[in-house]
Structure formats: C-alpha cells, structure tokens
Amino acid sequence: MSVAVEHIATDQPPDASKARDLDYGWQEGNQLELLENGEAYFAKVFDAMREAQREILLETFILFEDKVGHELKSILIEAAQRGVKVVASLDGFGCGELSPAFLGELAQAGVLVQMFDPAPKILGVRTNWFRRLHRKIVVVDATVAFIGGINFSADHLADFGPEAKQDYAVHIIGPAVADLHHFALAQSGRQVRSRRGWRRRQQRPSLWTTANGEGLVRLIYRDNLQHRDDIEEAYIHALSKAQKRVVIANAYFFPGYRLLREIRNAARRGVHVQLIMQGQPDVLLAKLAARMLYDYLLKDGVVIHEYCQRPLHGKVALVDDEWSTVGSSNLDPLSLSLNLEANVLIRDRAFNQQLYERLEVLAKNHCQTMPENRKPRLWLWRLTVGFLVFHVMRHFPALTGWLPAHKPRLKPFESQAHDC
Template sequence: MSLISALSWPLLYLVSEWAIRLLMLVIIPFRRSPEAAKGWLLFFFFLPWPALFLYVLIGRPNYPRWRRDRFARMPQVLKPARNKIRDVTAQQLPDLPGNLVQAATLIEKLGQFPSLGGNRAELLPDYAGTIDRIVADIDRARSHVHLLFYIFADDRSGRAVIEALVRAVDRGVACRVLIDALGSRAWAPRVIAALEASGVAVHLVLPVNLLRRRSARADLRNHRKIAVIDGEIGYAGSQNIVNADFNPRVTNQELVVRVTGPIVLELQAVFVADWFLETEEVLDAMALFPEPRSTGTIVAQVLPSGPDYPEAGVERLVEALVHGARRRVVITTPYFIPNEALLHALETAVLRGVDVHLVLSRPVDQILVSLAQKSYYAELLEAGVRIHLYRDKLLHAKHLTIDNRVSLIGSSNIDMRSFTLNSEVSLVLFDREFNAHLREEQERYFAASDTVDPETWRRRSLASKTVENIARMLSPLL
C-alpha cells in the first residue's frame, strides 16, 4: 500500500502540472498581447506551479475592486476641473502637417485632456539645478504646493525639498505630497514623519501589506513625477526627489521640463485624481484651478496612462507618432523592451526613409532588463535604426521627438512595465522652437555616446546571444 502511495504522489503531481498547462492555454491568451501571452505560457510550460503562484499575484494588471470602484467615480470628481479646463480660451489645436495632425486628437481620446495654447516650457538638464528650481518655486508659493513622486528620499536633495515645504506651511501654504510606497520604501517612514510633523499632508501611494484587506499589488506602481505650485507652475519628466548617485552602482542623468500657462491645469488634474484615489478626499477645484494666463506660445497636452486607464496606454501614442513620422525620430529611454507593434513601426519608418535614432544607456542598474533589451539590437540595426549608448551615467531621461514638430517628455519608459503596469504621465508639446531645444539636448547625448556598430554587434559570442534571448522571452514579465 505504501508503494502504491509513493507512486501515486509523483503521478498526481505530474497530472496537476499538465492540468495547469492545459488550463492556462485557454486562460492566458484572453485580453493579453501575443508577446505577454508567449512569456507567460513559456513560464507555465517549464514551471507550472511557481508560474501559477506568480500569476495569481500579478497575472492581470488590474487594481483591487475597491480602487476600480473609486476610479469609476472619477468623472464626477473631476467634472469641475475638466469643465474649467474645457472652458478656458486657451484650447487650441496644434499647427501640424497632415501626417501628424491626428496626434492631438488621439491624446485627447486617450487621456480626456484637450490641447492648450499659451504655454511656456523650459528644459532642465542639470540634476542639482532642477532640485534648486523646485525649491525656489516652493519658496515663492502663495496658495498650494502639490508633489507626486515615485521616489522621495530623505537625503540631501529630499531634505532641501522638505525644508522648503516646511517654510511654505509656516507661511500658510497648503502642501500635499504623494509618494509611491514601493519606490520610496527605503526612505518613506522618515520622510512622512518629517512632513507630518510640519503640517504637510502626505500619503503613501499603493501601500503593499499582505495582511491588509486593501493592500496593493507590488508590481502596480505610481511612477509619475509631478510638481504643481499655485496651479501656475508645473514640472514633469524623469527625475525623482533623490540624489543623482543614490544607487551606488550608477549616477543618474535626467531631463525635466518646467512649464507655465494653461497646461499646468492638466498636470493639476492628474494630481487631484491621484489624491482622490488614495485618500477619497475631493479637493476644491475652485481654489486649485485658477483662471490661466498666457505665458508663451507653445501648444501642449497631458496624457495620463496606467492600469486605471485601460485605453490610455502611452504606447499607442508612441506607435502612432512613429507611424506618422516623415523625417526624423529620436527616442531616449533607459529601458527599451518594445512590443511587436512598436518594433515594426520603427523598422517601417526606416524603410520610408525616416532617420531613426535610439538613445540608451551603457551603464545599467537592472541586469535582466538590460539583457532583454540587447536582444532587440540586432533586428533594429539590420533595419537601419541607429543605436547610441550613453557612456558615463545612467541616462534615465525619457523623451522623444518627431520631425522637429512634436516632443514628448515624461515618466514613461519604452517597456511593458510603463505601457501596462505603471501609472505614468506624459507631456506632449507641439512647438518647433521647443523641439529644437530638445534636439540640442539629444545632440549632446549623441556626442557623449558610442554608436553600436552592426558588424561588431553581429560578432558577439554565442553565449551572449543565448542569454539575451532567454531574457527576451521573459521580457513580458519584467
């Protein structure tokens, strides 16, 4: 009898593994990209039970029901803000050629914000200088300060911002701060204690605690970086509130844009929405959305994206812009794991005669992502895409330019995490002069980069190619 039992347990385990595999052949392909489906099915084929455990935890990019219910109330919560934005005389369609004219319409359909004119934008490539500018603007705040950052540390950079917020509260300025629970986990207790002790309203975004009924999933994060001061000044881009060398292995190079004008109202609306999702507090729209004044000539638009916006993936916009390009595409990102649609769009753009550049970072902070990223180089190089590897720092900046007419800068990487799992925000600017400034920054990247030679890349070792392609198969899960 014991022998039969000994034989039956291995058989039962084997049957259970095949039952899981066959079941997932039916479940996995539903509402999932072919790339993601292949990654999950491969995982299930080799390790059915571990894959099932991971799938239960993170298999679907959906927030808990309580958060989805709260998001369903968002149209009513944001109605006063949207009405204010739509009533401003700054609504203006960008002056674009026919091949790009639908970009603004696409952004509005995805994110529900119209394009607004009368804005001014300034690029901030200096890391410490960006922190100094944010601090200076907080010190001039009269009404309110809103900060939303994936990482908020209590190091030198973070303390400078904390001290500015304390001074603002002492002047009677309302200060509200949102920080991602996972991104800021190393510093959050100290940052929150310092801010709360000074009267700053601060909340952790998407806290993870398996013992709590409303715990968030660890892989669904708020990756946005937004600062809004008095509803008149806004910041967006790639930089967090943390020292550039917070990771001992690398030093970050970032790019942020400081904006004034009506477009700040759209950044404000993104913050107000996230504040409601975390606190269920409806902020006073009349106090936070002042009548905008024109400060420049730039037409701009904000696109929020993430699991809360199932139709608002930033990848749709990037793909559409690349398909619309006629002369030049430059994409800068630290993490490049494209879906098939974007990969084909880039290759097709080259075939149409478009000059396509991809600016990536030679120093890396995520080894597996870097390996998966390298697996795409051969195909891109063969198609004619030029790949530049920034030498000295981790180029963490995230932006692109299309035909010297459209610029996109924000928090989103070109990978499945930013496309599907993270809450991101992108600022799109339709302006030749701003595009020229961003192009100057890109040229500096080119000068500080090594261009990947197609022939040299082809000659790399078989072992390297094998490891990279194994990582690529797992890329939909990264």
Template structure:
C-alpha cells in the first residue's frame, strides 16, 4: 500500500478519488522531475570511508573496542566486505549512530505484529508516539483507536502522525473521534494546501511506520494499520492460485520488528523531528528520553530519509550494501521501480559471484507497479540475478539480509518514489543471530515462491510485454 503519487492509492486503488488524477499529474509535471544523485563512487568503492563509531548506553566505544566487536562478528561469518567496508561507508553516508546493546525481535506476520504492538500499547504509562502511512477505519484501525483513547483517558500522552494521502479514504469522523479523545493529531502534508502549516508539496509523503511506547520500546517495518494484516500469511501451497480481484481480500506477507535498548532514543528523535518539521513546534514535553540500559547484543542504526533534506541515506545504503556484498544478497520488495544505479549494483554483484536473489509479489494492489517491476526482469536475469514471485499471499515486505550479518527492515521500497519523495525509515541491524532469523524467513518465502527463468520469461505473451513497455515509459510518475 505504497503511493508514489496520489495516483497509486487514490486513483489506481480507489476510483472514488479519480477527480484528483489530473490535478496530481499537473502539479507533478509542473514541479519537474527530481533525480537521484550520482553514486558511482559507492559502486566503485571510491568513498572516503570513516572508521565506524559505536555508541553504547554508557557512551562511545574506543576505536579498539569498536574494531574488536566487528572482528568478533566477522569471525562468525567469514570473509565479507560488509563489515570492513560497507559499515564504514554507512558511517560516512548517514549521520545516524550505530548503537550497541539492543534486543531485536523479528515479527514475520501481520497478526503477530498487530498483537505485539497492541500488547506494548497496553503497557504505556507516559506516552505513545505513532507514525503511520495508512490508518484505516476498519476493525483493526478501530481497535487501535479504542486503545489509544483508553490510554489517553488514563493520562498517557498520545501523539499520532498519519499521511494525508495514505489516509485519503479514512473518514474524517474517525479522526474527529481521536481528537475528541484528547489525542494530538498531525496530518502529514495535507492534500488541501490551505491546511498546510509550512511548505506544501503534494508529492512528498510520510511513508514511515513507527510506534514508540514510553521511549523504551519501538516498532518499525512495513506494516500499516489496516485489516489486510488481520489474516495470517503463513499459508502454504505449491499450486499457483488466481490472484484475487481485490488484493485486500488476500492475506498480506509483511515484516516488522520490535526493538528495545539504547537505539530506541534514535527512533524517538526521528519522530519528534517529523513533528517539528511539519508544525514548526515541539510537542509538549514528556519523558521522551528515559535512561535506557542494554537489553541485548544487536548493533542497530535508525536510518531515516527525508525528501526535503535530500540526504538519500537509505538509497545510498542499499547501493553500498550491494556493492560490498561478498557472499549473498537476499531481498524482498513489494514495489520495484528502481533507477539504473540500483539495477547496475545488483547486476555487478551477481556478475562477481554474489548470490543475488529477489522475491517480488506475483500480484499486487497496484497492477501498473507490478508490470513496471517486471520490465526489469530480463536485464536482471541475464546478469545472473535470481528472481522469484511469492504465491498466494500479497508480498508487502521490504527487507534485505546480506552475508549472514547485515540486515535491514523498514518502509523503503526499491523504487524512485521511496528514494526521492517519501520520508522513509529503516532499521539496519548488525547481528549474526538476527541475520540467521532473517535468512530463515527469506528461505520460507522462497519455498512459497515460483522462480522466474530467463528462457520461459522471454516466451511471455506480447500483451504482457506491451504493458511492461508502457509503464516503463511512465516509471518516474508511478
């Protein structure tokens, strides 16, 4: 449920809002086409890297202790440039610190994620900060709303950021009830420019998914507040089934995570920064930054990208990770409309012997995006990239696991919409045990997917080829 422009959700996904299509296209065309930066230096390993800095609950580790920690991880996974080169490159790419001492829990299904978040909400004593692209007025959205109102009545401060486009079909009465219950609401970049408090850009969206409870536990990943996560995606089957007419009727396969430890403060800073950038004001102070002790042994970086700051940190991280992988890169992505630099990084990795596998959806809630992604298959397959399509469940996850130690889960799709126009959020995790769980999840999805082979792919019908060509021409506006 990602919307590169209003057209993906409100027009392609909901014809009731079809009147917005010509307005959005006109505004987008008049604004011109933004472009991603040249990152050839990342692919060629020409970035002047910095020594990684690791922050703990008690301060910054010395260079010696930092290197010792990375060496211990390297000893578990063998030869890889991910730790020696990419982590150092990531330090130069992003200002976000690499934080030690965190407990990370993989949430690999919608109902599991919803239950974990609801359980955390029930424990709230001081504040709840929730940022989401979509919050729907369905049974899942109402359950969240009921609990948020209940916690506010108990004296807990509740702050909610939702995207104006993502919530386009959510009735105003849903938000009126939350507001009447004392919840602080922020509609990110309102569609109506008269409601905007600062700079107005209809094409800039908040695609993040972030929940923070009492400054002590954070959740992030690809899961929105919607009933599509009410069904379990752990459905097994070897036979391809016809895609449902409405993808919302299918179970959705998504990935989220729960985080406890010192890095929660970095996620908190990102939430508060979004509020400040949109309103020009700080939220009424609460105990947003309680003392945090080590809860586990994972190194985590909270990697937030914002369109108005043009930092492209998540984009650069993906390019660098692909360029520095030594053994394997296993990716899942819901929407695939990349720029050529990402494609070249994938091809180059495969051509130097890295096992590059990508799982895509076999059906989606946005058909044009599906064909846009498939228009890259021939080029990738020819270079040795292995491509799969997930059966039965609607794949919405945005994940990567590289060389058994580096993982990322977040809201960022491998498309230009995510890289250029969205506020996105990814957690980058350095931890062998967590990477093993991520790899096991990837292999589970692989068993429920069909591999696309080059020879058979080239025999697809002319109608499909024409659709791919047509949407490729319009890929920037998807």
C-alpha cells in the first residue's frame, strides 16, 4: 500500500500570488503566556493537540525521530483517527533525515504531511541548504496558537544534557489566533477565506502601535517575495523609539549595518542596551561572526553577555516596558535574507516584564559579560580570519542569490507505507 506525502518546492505555496502583498494588523485583547524551553512548550502544545476537535496546523523546521518526535507522531495519528484535520508542514532540510516508515505512519492515519523543498542527497550530502522553511507555528482549532523558536526535538529538553538548547515561544489565545490560523492555512497551500485582518500593502499597518490596550499582538513574517525585510524593519523601528532599555537574546547574531547602527545609536542616547549571545554555540562560525561586531558595539556602551550554560537558541527581544517580539527569526543573513520566518510583535507590559525577568536571570547567573575596555583583536587576526569571516557573512545573501530560485509548485510524492 502506498501513501501520499506532498512535497512543496517553493518559497511560497501555490496561492502565494494572492497573499504576498497583504499584511496583518494589530489585534488587541489576547492572552499571552511565555513558554521557556521544551519542558513548558511541549506540555502545552501536546495538551492542546490532544484536545483538538477540528484541526491541527503545524509548521516546523526540525522534527527528529526521538522521544519528542515519537510523542508528537502518536498525538497527530490519534487526532487524525478521531476525525481531526491534521496538516504537518516540514522543512526538507531540517526534517530530511525522517524515515519513510515514520512519515508513512502519519500519512496512513490521514495526516497530510508536506515537505518543503525536498532534495535528494548527492554523494551523501544534502543540497537544499538555503531558503529554508524556518518557521515554528502550531494552531489548534483556530482558537489557540503557539509561535517561537522551539523545534520538535529532544535537544530542547534539559535531560538531553549539556547540549540542550535554551529557547522561547509564546502561547496565544484571542483575536490574533485568527491571523495565525489564516497565515498557516495560506502557507500550507490550503484554501482560505478572506480575513479583514489582512490589508493591502499600500495600507500596511504601523509596526509600532500607540494603542493603550493590553495583549496587543501583530503577526509579521519574512518571505522571498514582498515581505523580505519586515522582521528586520520591525527591529529597526522599535530600536529607534527605545527610551529606557533594550534586551536582545538571539542565537545567531550578524545583522546588517542599519540594524547595528540603531543598536549603537540607542546606547549612545542613554538607553541601557543588553545583547545576550551564544557563548557555547552549536555552530562555531556563529560565535566567530558575532565577535567581529563586539568592538563596534562595546565602545558605544552596549552591554554584551555570552550565555555559557548551554547553547542559546532563542530569538526574542524587548524594548522599554511594553514592546516584545518572539519568533523563529535569528538576526543573521540566513534569517534576514533567505529563510521563511515568522515572529509576533507584542505590546503588553506583563509579558514584557516576564520576558525581561527571565532574560535577567540568564544575564546575571549564566553569562560572562564582555568588558567595556576589551582590547581589540590582534591585528593579524583582524587582517586574516576576521576579515574573511566578516566579509563572507556580509555578502552571503548576495552570493546565495546567484543560486536558482525555487518555482512555486506542489508536487505529490508517493512513499511506500510500512506496517507498524
């Protein structure tokens, strides 16, 4: 018996031409809960899925066949068998090692499995490195949503050991869930009804709202069509308005000059700016690249912490007492110029304070702080390795832009089912 596993090989789904010039506005009155690491995230997500009555929409960059992946598989199969519509959109690179048996069990149960840009290995090496589906979104019954940086893998749990990742997500109940639901449906290639929350690009809502209500949420995303810079622009706009404090905790930090300049300018005008970076990276190049920028930022008063307890995988930030963002986007060339990403912007004092307190615990107890009078790197380092890393990373998006672009298409793929 064969089962269908759909393959999406595109920067956007087939109906993207209808949606690419549209935006989501601010939605007020949402209930927000910050979820830290897999212990909090998986418990909430799995409970919501077990209670699903109509629909589960899931997007993730990574799904592994470990204890988390197998629990997710069991929950999705059980939901599909009781009549819940389940759509799982997986990235072809991050989920490229999933076995046919694992995918076959899902498809046999009625789960619609979609693989974004799958590609065969050449000489044992995967070739689909760039323009990844990097979003992490779950929407259940169009009433509850989760978005952040946490994948479905056991390395987000503390019992994984020293390499367990430090990360964050947000649990949302309220009007903003309708936008996340609409977005997840559209990106999966499913048919969607029009939403008044979507607006034409020429009527784009402001990245910064002056509304006074609590629980304000706006979905923003990055694609390779009309929303290439939305997440970067949100950071720049928020930084330009900062008056009191800025905290950015980001796993892979190598932004463009405009964002760097706003970070520096905020510190220059007296804003207390803290950056929390990887001190124990899972990718050494990420640490080397970030350190290329330290001298530029430290001399203007930016406080830089390196988190050393375990790998930092978070993608969160806050400005002053209200504005926060949580999502999948790093501040590096891959996330800001190539990958498909999604964040939420949040205006809520209680959420901002909770995020601030969690990040302060990291900064004070588990980080080493770079000294303000840190000596510049040796001139030989700066002229060789430093120079190469800096310029390769700076021009990386342009170089990858020479690669052939994906063409929108949804291609069904027949996978041989395996008996359980």
